[in-house]
Amino acid sequence: MEEVGPEALEGMLGGDLGPAKAMAARLLLDLTSIAGASTLVPIRHAHVSGVSVLTGGLGLERFLETLSNDPEGKVAVPTTLNAAGCDPRHHESMELPSEDFLERQWGIVQAYEQLGIQSTLSCTPYDHPGLDLEGIGCWAESNAVCFANSFTSLRTNRESGLSALASALTGLAPRWGMHLDENRRPNVIVRLTTTPSDSTRWSIVGDIIGRNLDRGVSRPLGAMPYIICPNSNIDLASKKALCAASANHGVPMLWLSDEGKVVPVGYVPIDLQSSVQNIQIDADDIEERLAELAPTTPVSRIVIGCPQADVGEVREVASALMPYIAAGRRLEMNRVWLFTNRALLPQIEEEGLNTVFEEAGVQLLVDTCPEVVPYDRKSVQHLLTNSMKAEHYLTSGLNSIHTSVTDIPDCIEHAFSEDRPVPGIISEKKRKEQSYALDDGKKVRAGTGVKFIAKRLTSQSSWTLSGQGLVTQAPITWLGYVDRFDGTITERGHPLEGSTVADTILIMPKASGSTVAPYVLMELAYRNRAPKAVLLTDICPLTIPACSLLNIPCAVGFKREILTAFRTGDSIKVISNGDDVEVVRTE
Numbered sequence: 001m002e003e004v005g006p007e008a009l010e011g012m013l014g015g016d017l018g019p020a021k022a023m024a025a026r027l028l029l030d031l032t033s034i035a036g037a038s039t040l041v042p043i044r045h046a047h048v049s050g051v052s053v054l055t056g057g058l059g060l061e062r063f064l065e066t067l068s069n070d071p072e073g074k075v076a077v078p079t080t081l082n083a084a085g086c087d088p089r090h091h092e093s094m095e096l097p098s099e100d101f102l103e104r105q106w107g108i109v110q111a112y113e114q115l116g117i118q119s120t121l122s123c124t125p126y127d128h129p130g131l132d133l134e135g136i137g138c139w140a141e142s143n144a145v146c147f148a149n150s151f152t153s154l155r156t157n158r159e160s161g162l163s164a165l166a167s168a169l170t171g172l173a174p175r176w177g178m179h180l181d182e183n184r185r186p187n188v189i190v191r192l193t194t195t196p197s198d199s200t201r202w203s204i205v206g207d208i209i210g211r212n213l214d215r216g217v218s219r220p221l222g223a224m225p226y227i228i229c230p231n232s233n234i235d236l237a238s239k240k241a242l243c244a245a246s247a248n249h250g251v252p253m254l255w256l257s258d259e260g261k262v263v264p265v266g267y268v269p270i271d272l273q274s275s276v277q278n279i280q281i282d283a284d285d286i287e288e289r290l291a292e293l294a295p296t297t298p299v300s301r302i303v304i305g306c307p308q309a310d311v312g313e314v315r316e317v318a319s320a321l322m323p324y325i326a327a328g329r330r331l332e333m334n335r336v337w338l339f340t341n342r343a344l345l346p347q348i349e350e351e352g353l354n355t356v357f358e359e360a361g362v363q364l365l366v367d368t369c370p371e372v373v374p375y376d377r378k379s380v381q382h383l384l385t386n387s388m389k390a391e392h393y394l395t396s397g398l399n400s401i402h403t404s405v406t407d408i409p410d411c412i413e414h415a416f417s418e419d420r421p422v423p424g425i426i427s428e429k430k431r432k433e434q435s436y437a438l439d440d441g442k443k444v445r446a447g448t449g450v451k452f453i454a455k456r457l458t459s460q461s462s463w464t465l466s467g468q469g470l471v472t473q474a475p476i477t478w479l480g481y482v483d484r485f486d487g488t489i490t491e492r493g494h495p496l497e498g499s500t501v502a503d504t505i506l507i508m509p510k511a512s513g514s515t516v517a518p519y520v521l522m523e524l525a526y527r528n529r530a531p532k533a534v535l536l537t538d539i540c541p542l543t544i545p546a547c548s549l550l551n552i553p554c555a556v557g558f559k560r561e562i563l564t565a566f567r568t569g570d571s572i573k574v575i576s577n578g579d580d581v582e583v584v585r586t587e
Helices: 006-013 019-035 053-068 101-114 142-151 161-170 199-211 236-247 283-293 311-326 342-350 353-360 388-394 408-415 517-526 544-550
Strands: 040-042 045-048 079-081 134-139 153-155 172-174 188-192 225-229 255-258 277-281 301-309 336-340 363-366 382-385 402-405 452-456 464-471 505-508 533-536 554-556 571-577 580-585
Touching: 006 019, 006 040, 019 053, 019 161, 019 172, 019 544, 045 161, 053 101, 053 161, 053 517, 134 142, 134 161, 142 153, 142 236, 161 172, 161 517, 161 544, 188 199, 199 225, 199 236, 199 277, 199 283, 199 388, 199 402, 236 301, 236 311, 236 388, 283 402, 301 311, 301 388, 301 408, 311 336, 311 342, 311 353, 311 408, 336 342, 336 408, 342 353, 342 363, 353 363, 382 388, 382 408, 388 402, 517 544, 544 554
Parallel strands: 045 079, 045 134, 134 153, 188 225, 188 277, 225 255, 301 336, 301 382, 336 363, 382 402, 464 505, 505 533, 533 554
Antiparallel strands: 040 172, 452 554, 452 580, 464 571, 571 580
16 A cells, blocks of 8 residues: 555545544544645554553543444554553452452453454563564554664654554554654764663663753654664663653654764764764763662562563563572562563463462563552552653652662562561652753743744634633643643643643643653543643644544644743733634733
C-alpha cells in the first residue's frame, strides 16, 4: 500500500465504516492538517497505551465504551497493548485497594480485544519475540518510542494512546515528524566521561540529561541527544533504562557513540555545532544523583522492572538472590515485586529462573508495570526501585508514594534487611526539583488588540469565546501532574503549580510526559473542568486528540512570542474564523 492523500479518509469520516473509524478519521485529519502533512503513510504496527484504570480513568472507560459497541470497529494492522494495572494471576496477593478495580480493569482489556487488539499487556513491545521492527509504526508508550527510533529500524512519532488507536483503526498515520529524515537530527550533545556500569546508572544518565535541558530552546519534536561515551556497546537493559528515563523529559530519539566517532553521515560534525546545547556528565554526577535518591528510611516494598524486565535483568535479580537462598533465607510476601513481559515467560521458565523466585519469595508479575499499579497505602509508604521512570511516576499524583532508587544488587540487599517501615514516621528526603524559569521574568506584554494567529482544527466549526488566560512557557504534564478531578496543576516547581486549567484559555507550547495524557483531558471535559480553549505553539499529539474528539476549542502553530505576550489572568478573546484563529487581549 502506498501513501495516500487525506481524501482517502473521507469515506470513513462520513461513517461508511462505522462510528469508531469515523472518530479515528476525524482525529487523523485534524493531525494531518495541523502537522502540514500532505499525505498519510501506511503503518506496519501500532502499540496502544491507556490500559490501567489508574492511568486511563473515567476518560478512557467512557471512550472505550463508545468504541467497543461498534461491530465494524476493528483495527486494520497488527496492534499490541500496553501494561494493565495488575497481574490477573496474583490480583488477590497484590492487595488492590478497590473492590471493583479488577472488574473495571478487565472490562478495559476486553473492550480493546473487541477492537481486534492483541492483549500483550507489555510496555516493551520491542522485546516481543517475532515483532517486525521496520518501516513506519505508530507507538504510544514513551520508552518504546525512544527505543524504537534509537535502536531499531522502526520509525514512530511520540503518539498518544488516542492517536495510536486512530492509526490502528485506519492503518494510516500522517507523514510528519520522526518519519522524515530531516527531523531525525541531534539537537543536544552529551559527553560522558565514564561508561555507566549498570542499567540503573544509565537510567540516572537519562534523568540528568532531561533535568539539564535548556527549556528556553524551541525543540518542537523534543530534545534528541547525541551521547558520546568511552564504550557505547551496552546491553538491552541499559538501552531500555536510558530511553525510559530520557523519555520522561520528552526525548523521542537519541544516539549513542564511542568517543572519537563523529555524528552519523549527513549531520554536522559535533565540534562545529556551536549553537547546540552541550551537557557533560561525569562519574561523580551520576553517583551524587544516586546518593540523593538513596533510601534513608525503611522501605515497604521493592519494585523492579520499569520498563518490564528483559531476560537479562531477570537473570541479574536471580543472581543477586542466590547467596540469600543458599543461606536458607526467604522474603516475606510482597516484599519484592519483579515485573516482566509475559512473552518472555517461556524462556524464564526454561532457564528455571521462576523457581529461584519461588524459593526466595519474590513475586514475579506479568501484564503490569510498577507505576500503573494502585498500591494499598496502608502497607506501602515507601518504595525502592532501580528505575528513574518508575520514580518519576510513582512520586507523581498517580500514586504520590515516596520512592527511592538504587541498583538491583542493592535493591535485593534492602529486601533482606531486618528494617521494616514504621507507619507515620517516614519523611521524604529533600530532592532536587525540576527547575523552570519564571514565566513572567522576560515578558513583553501584548497591547490591547494585538493579534496572534494560528490554525484551528479542521473538525471544529467557527467559534468565538472570551475568558481568563492561563499562560506558561513550560509544558504541562497531564498524567500525574494535573488533578483529573478538578484540573489543578500539582507539579512541584512548575510556574503554574496550584493553578487550575478549568474554564481558562490555556496557552502553552505543548504537553509533556505520558502518552496516556489525552484521557486526563477527556476526563476533565466529562467533569466540566476542562479549559475553555487550548492554544499551542507546537504540534502536540498528547493534547490535540482530546480536543478533536470532545470538541474542546483548540488552535496550533502560534509564534512563541504568544507565551511572553500574555500573562496568566489576562482577559483574552479567541475568534475562530475560517481556517485561522485570532487571539487578542481585551484589557
